[in-house]
Amino acid sequence: MFCLLALIAIFISCEEPRPELGLKSGIWRGEISAQGNSIPFNFEVKKDEGAYEILLINGKEKLKIDRIDIFGDSLFFDMHIFDINIKAKIDQEKLSGSYSKNYAEGYVLPFKATYGKEGRFDNKPASNEFDGTWETTFTDKNGKNTSAIGLFQSDSTGINGTFLSKTGDYRFLDGYVEKDTMHLYSFDGNHIYKFKVQKENDSILKGEFWSGKTSYKTFVSVKNDSARLPDANSLTYLKEGYDEIDFSFPDLEGNLISLKDQRYENKVVILQILGTWCPNCMDETRFLSDWYRKNKSEEVEILGLAYEIRPDYNYAKERVLTMKDKMNVPYDFVIAGTSSTKSASESLPMLNKVISFPTSIIIDKKGKVRRIHTGFSGPATGVYYEEFVDDFNQFMSSLLNE
Structure with missing residues (x-):
């Protein structure tokens, strides 16, 4: 038995390491699957003197990723400043693997990417039917309502915008219009958003909103160019009896x-x-x-x-x-x-x-x-x-x- 183990050890020690396949420079289209939806996004790979850099493209923003490791056909990279990473197998012009939030137990989603795919979509129809300001009410699975304002603007390539709420905005959303339905997406390394919005008439929208692994809401929007949210300077204040901030x-x-x-x-x-x-x-x-x-x-x-x-x-x-x-x-x-x-x-x-x-x-x-x-x-x-x-x-x- 000892001789057999020794022979196996010698064989393993003599095995040559797998050659590094490398990651092709240029534009890739990634996809993360969540709640039955595919969330597309782009990233650009750059290589300079052997060091890789990735730019995560989310609408009008680009987020720099510089912590990238490649071992043989295995790729690992972090999501900007977040405690989140992608692990994938490199297969020529394809990547397949997983997206993981390291701080959340069991938060793993399928990931894949294809080299040379410009833009989030192969076809991105343009339409101005959803342009404008929309007073919106989101409803979660428990029936809780929250207010927001939808802001959408189309151009020759598609439609972009966001939702503004009293606690912050939904950041950069990017998508397209197909017949009477608007599709919006966002992926900034942390947020994984998909919106599907149907036009009831010229003044009313009804939609669905998927966020991350489990969150789901419906919403109704009414066109209102005068829509406003509560004053952000009035929501948080000092309690009676206090006149300063104190901490250690x-x-x-x-x-x-x-x-x-x-x-x-x-x-x-x-x-x-x-x-x-x-x-x-x-x-x-x-x-x-x-x-x-x-x-x-x-x-x-x-x-x-x-x-x-x-x-x-x-x-x-x-x-x-x-x-x-x-x-x-x-x-x-x-x-x-x-x-x-x-x-x-x-x-x-x-x-x-x-x-x-x-x-x-x-x-x-x-x-x-x-x-x-x-x-x-x-x-x-x-x-x-x-x-x-x-x-x-x-x-x-x-x-x-x-």
Whole structure:
């Protein structure tokens, strides 16, 4: 028996490693299967001096992926800043494998991709029948209703847009119209969305919305160019009896940080309640990073309060450091709690409630809370985003000049 095992060991040790097949540079079309739907998306592979880079294309945005490993015919890559990855087998101009959210038990979906497929679809009919602003009510499986505003705009290649809600927008949606039905999709590494929308008449739409592995909602939309959501600056506020924000959370080096620290005295401070798992937070972080680089001075600080998926400090720290590195974030973070509005509300008991990630709190030089903004209307919302940027800049200018 010993001799037999020795011979097997010698045979295995002499076996040559599988040659690396490599990944073809250029455009690929990927597909993730969820709830009986196929969610198409594109990504571009680049190779420079042996190092790979992938650009995940989601409508008008491109997300850089640089953590890519290839072993023989096996491919592994992470989804931007998220604790999510794709594992696939390379077969010439085909990929087949799985998409996994590592922080969610059993969250694995089938993935495949084909080389050389430009665009999300082979045919993308154009139509302006769904253009406009639509007041929308979503209904989940339990009968709970939530309000939103649908924003759709067609061009020569198809139709794009988003839904805007009081807790944030649905980011970049991209699709096509076929007869009286609009199909919209989104995949940004985390969100896996499909919308199927049928036109009842010129003023009413009825649709279905699939999100990720299990979420499903129906909705009704009524055309209304004057549709508005509640004021995002009125939803979260200080409880009666409180006049300031107070906390003590560890930073990324384990030091406890408080707004009473000398660094924040006599400064305008923006507190960003966020999670690295949250794509809307990614949009806000990109905006705040750009604003901070342009306006950094001795009079303003931004501090991110990170609420991560696991209650493990080292895991949370790793996720935040990954985001800081990949997005080149110039401001500091603390680890504040876990990724639920309940956790955030308990950690900041002076607030009526944290109802959304992200939420931003703006504090003046005297330590007084001057504004709390719930959610974030990102670039996909067009004029709503532009209005937010203008208002934010004016408000911050007035605080800094006080």
